[in-house]
Amino acid sequence: MGYLTKYFFFILFIILGLSFHQINAQDNQPREFSGKIKALDNDESVPYTNIIIINRGLGTSADFYGNFSIFIRPGDSLRFTSVGYIPQVINFADS
Numbered sequence: 001m002g003y004l005t006k007y008f009f010f011i012l013f014i015i016l017g018l019s020f021h022q023i024n025a026q027d028n029q030p031r032e033f034s035g036k037i038k039a040l041d042n043d044e045s046v047p048y049t050n051i052i053i054i055n056r057g058l059g060t061s062a063d064f065y066g067n068f069s070i071f072i073r074p075g076d077s078l079r080f081t082s083v084g085y086i087p088q089v090i091n092f093a094d095s
Helices: none
Strands: 009-014 031-039 049-054 058-061 067-072 077-081 086-092
Touching: 049 067, 058 067
Parallel strands: none
Antiparallel strands: 009 031, 031 067, 049 058, 049 077, 077 086
16 A cells, blocks of 8 residues: 555554543643554554644644654644645543
8 A cells, every 4th residue: 555545544642641531621731642653554653743733723743753742631632644644633522
């Protein structure tokens, strides 16, 4: 399967010390969310993926190894984009 014809990429999230389902809606403090982005079909990292918090216009990029870290709040939506891959959106519940 060619690089530009891949349908999805797999996002492996490692949440450091936090489970978002335990945050209540009144806690609007930013929390660190980090992980590694890997291709679904070959398990290789997807370097330099862009990660944007849609509703706040903030973002970051993954490093050469696909690792990233970003501070998010309950209710945020993250958009992951990388050349040759279909963008993915992950929503975090308000509670």
